[in-house]
Amino acid sequence: MTTRLHRRQFLFLGMGSIATVLAGGAVVRSMQASSRGSRPAGAPRLSSSAGELELDLVAEARAGTIPGGPAEVLTYNGRSPGPLLEVNPGDRVRIHLQNRLNQPTNLHFHGLHIPPTGSADNVFLRVAPGGSTTYDFTIPSNHQAGLFYLHPHQHGVSADQVFGGLAGTLIVRGALDRIPEVAAASEHVLVLKDFASGSGNPGSAMGMGRMLGREGPLLTVNGTLNPELSIASGGLLRLRLLNASNARIYQLALEGHTMQLIATDGGAIAKPEPLEELLLAPGERADVLVQGNQRGGSYSLQALPYQPSGHMGMGAMGRPAGSGSTLATLRYSGAVKPLALPMALIPVPEMPAPERTRRFVMGHAMGGMGSHGMGMGFQINGASFDPNRIDTRVELGSTEDWVIVNNDVMDHPFHLHTNSFQIVNSSEQLPAQRAWKDTILLRAGQEATIRVRFQDFPGRTVYHCHNLDHEDLGLMGVLQIDGKPS
Amino acid sequence: MVTAYRTASCGCCKGWLQHMRANGFQVRDVVVADLGAIKRRLGIPAQLSSCHTAQVAGYALEGHIPASDIKQLLRKRPAVVGIALPGMPLGSPGMESAYGKEPFTVMSFTRGGSVQPFSAHRS
Numbered sequence: 001m002t003t004r005l006h007r008r009q010f011l012f013l014g015m016g017s018i019a020t021v022l023a024g025g026a027v028v029r030s031m032q033a034s035s036r037g038s039r040p041a042g043a044p045r046l047s048s049s050a051g052e053l054e055l056d057l058v059a060e061a062r063a064g065t066i067p068g069g070p071a072e073v074l075t076y077n078g079r080s081p082g083p084l085l086e087v088n089p090g091d092r093v094r095i096h097l098q099n100r101l102n103q104p105t106n107l108h109f110h111g112l113h114i115p116p117t118g119s120a121d122n123v124f125l126r127v128a129p130g131g132s133t134t135y136d137f138t139i140p141s142n143h144q145a146g147l148f149y150l151h152p153h154q155h156g157v158s159a160d161q162v163f164g165g166l167a168g169t170l171i172v173r174g175a176l177d178r179i180p181e182v183a184a185a186s187e188h189v190l191v192l193k194d195f196a197s198g199s200g201n202p203g204s205a206m207g208m209g210r211m212l213g214r215e216g217p218l219l220t221v222n223g224t225l226n227p228e229l230s231i232a233s234g235g236l237l238r239l240r241l242l243n244a245s246n247a248r249i250y251q252l253a254l255e256g257h258t259m260q261l262i263a264t265d266g267g268a269i270a271k272p273e274p275l276e277e278l279l280l281a282p283g284e285r286a287d288v289l290v291q292g293n294q295r296g297g298s299y300s301l302q303a304l305p306y307q308p309s310g311h312m313g314m315g316a317m318g319r320p321a322g323s324g325s326t327l328a329t330l331r332y333s334g335a336v337k338p339l340a341l342p343m344a345l346i347p348v349p350e351m352p353a354p355e356r357t358r359r360f361v362m363g364h365a366m367g368g369m370g371s372h373g374m375g376m377g378f379q380i381n382g383a384s385f386d387p388n389r390i391d392t393r394v395e396l397g398s399t400e401d402w403v404i405v406n407n408d409v410m411d412h413p414f415h416l417h418t419n420s421f422q423i424v425n426s427s428e429q430l431p432a433q434r435a436w437k438d439t440i441l442l443r444a445g446q447e448a449t450i451r452v453r454f455q456d457f458p459g460r461t462v463y464h465c466h467n468l469d470h471e472d473l474g475l476m477g478v479l480q481i482d483g484k485p486s
Numbered sequence: 487m488v489t490a491y492r493t494a495s496c497g498c499c500k501g502w503l504q505h506m507r508a509n510g511f512q513v514r515d516v517v518v519a520d521l522g523a524i525k526r527r528l529g530i531p532a533q534l535s536s537c538h539t540a541q542v543a544g545y546a547l548e549g550h551i552p553a554s555d556i557k558q559l560l561r562k563r564p565a566v567v568g569i570a571l572p573g574m575p576l577g578s579p580g581m582e583s584a585y586g587k588e589p590f591t592v593m594s595f596t597r598g599g600s601v602q603p604f605s606a607h608r609s
Contacts, residue, residue: 210585210586210588212573365498366500376582472585473576
């Protein structure tokens with residue numbers, strides 16, 4: 001396994017100071033462990049050991065290094081994306097967040113099934129500029145293996161901070177990783193993120209402002225333009241994709257290769273699902289295997305043109321149509337005895353029948369009630385976000401169907417905190433297999449039904465649009481889960 | 487007379503219609519299912535599109551354009567297909583919001599594909 005000891009708190013300050021960090025013997029072992037599966041320009045991997053992972057996480061602006069990119073990038077521990085954390089079920093995680101930004105911030109552990117309260121996944125925490133707090137929680141012993149996403153969730157500025165660069169990843173190891181064919185694949189975590197160009201945000205001049213959600217023209221993978229991924233002829237790659245963009249939706253394709261989906265947001269699916277294209281909305285993750293079944297050459301991981309809200313006849317609404325972009329390049333090197341795909345993965349159980357059905361209608365309108373008073377804003381069921389109002393009250397242990405309706409003229413990726421769900425109905429195509437999701441893209445005019453069981457953790461949390469400009473402009477509701485933890 | 491086309495679910499188009507009426511324009515409000523077809527017929531470039539489309543005196547109008555710009559268009563009569571405010575900038579007419587204001591630029595466009603700034607607004 002990859003876990004190695006580094007019990008002490010320590011701090012990465014970017015490439016320039018890794019040498020300092022390497023001075024600690026325990027940390028050296030951790031860095032060596034991280035060399036498994038070379039990662040293109042990847043962030044440092046910090047793995048738990050002896051059931052613990054403890055680290056400092058400093059949020060601060062740094063000079064940007066992306067060619068043609070913004071002068072300033074918001075970083076965790078000097079990097080965008082920040083560190084990759086790696087834990088096992090049952091591990092205790094302690095993250096000392098220091099806010100060196102000029103505005104309040106906090107952390108959301110997107111997709112993790114941990115309490116939404118206290119010092120765990122509590123998005124109502126506010127860390128003032130110059131302040132700090134410690135997140136302290138335990139990964140449940142039965143937690144699914146998967147790729148999860150750390151990002152700020154400070155209402156009103158979450159889009160600024162995510163668009164500015166703040167992101168981190170967290171891998172929970174488990175049964176999926178122990179399937180021999182999956183374990184044999186070389187693993188890469190790919191954080192997809194767009195940045196504004198250095199000449200300023202063209203968005204405002206061309207109308208690509210907050211109402212549509214800000215997108216930037218520079219498409220990075222792990223903070224780099226067009227990094228290279230190496231594959232051997234006959235080899236197997238495991239690409240773990242996260243869309244950490246503020247608003248950009250990626251229609252992904254890998255030239256000359258079929259992607260084999262093995263896990264969605266919340267964990268594994270039952271068997272590999274072959275995909276020629278993969279749609280990934282902000283906050284969504286996908287885990288795919290790629291077989292090195294070409295003899296050689298270079299192939300591009302492409303972001304194909306995606307037309308937001310196209311079927312409503314809205315066109316790109318203020319976005320240049322453009323052609324496909326290369327996100328990364330897959331380059332063949334060497335040859336190995338062909339590695340096989342797994343036949344079966346992890347069964348996804350059918351959920352219990354729902355005890356009730358609710359309806360959530362997303363849109364934008366004038367005069368929504370909410371903490372920002374009157375004026376244009378986004379709404380769910382006619383109300384803009386108000387942290388002091390409970391919109392939905394559910395019972396711990398119950399199962400519900402939520403019909404999510406996008407009655408708007410643009411796309412909305414809907415995200416629910418704390419509990420993963422399954423999509424059980426949709427006005428567009430249903431997923432080919434039952435799958436664990438925490439974010440679902442609803443195109444303009446689309447509606448879908450998600451089935452969710454509120455398990456283990458009572459407390460107050462939220463559901464919202466993961467186009468974070470939309471979230472900041474009111475498209476969020478408060479969920480109260482009533483009950484006693486078992 | 488301004489003829490405005492919008493979809494039924496648009497939450498901000500009506501605000502722009504009110505702004506136009508408040509500035510002395512007569513407005514015909516037409517709700518359509520396929521706004522894309524209207525945009526194509528009127529020659530709105532895809533990258534300039536917004537949530538509603540309109541026509542006045544042979545010019546195409548796209549988005550939350552301030553009435554003052556439309557009056558200027560009708561005074562100057564430039565050789566363009568129309569003018570557009572792409573997207574839905576906060577603070578533009580019909581998009582007034584307590585969440586803030588964004589600067590925006592109204593663009594003119596021609597049949598030949600030329601897109602030029604028409605007027606800049608600091609909002």
